[in-house]
Amino acid sequence: MADLPITENPQFSETMEALTPQDRAEPQTFDIRYQKLLDNDNYLKKKIMGRKNIIFLAAGWTGEGPFKQAVSVEGITAEDVPVPAFVDDGGNEAESKAKKKAYGCITYFESSNGTVTAVCNYKKPEADCTIELKGV
Secondary structure (H helix, E strand, C coil): CCCCCCCCCCCCCCCCCCCCCCCCCCHHHHHHHHHHHHHHHHHHHHHHHCEEEEEECHHHCECCCCEEEEEECCCCCCCCCCEEEEECCCCCHHHHHHHHHHHHHCCEEEEECCEEEEEECCCCCCCCEEEEEECC
């Protein structure tokens, strides 16, 4: 028995054609449906497993409060809701503390097509900050 192909860039589908009594019980009839289910699984796996690190630079914040900074993220869309996590990439204790403090200034993140924007409602970060986005 042959395996169904793994689609390079699977698309998520919310619907599937129902079988009817008039449909013939041939492999092609079922393979189309199995392929759609396999593509959905692979699409979701890529979304859940995908991780990207992005850097918000201390000098990149704009505004007078709230402060904002947009960073390009290949493949992200406005519908994505990535989970952010602080990345401690400081070279020593002082750098790590400054980066952690910068991360603590971020109030929330917004995703759009091709970018993630960090928003700091109250205080502008004073150090660079690396964020891992899970689910991209």
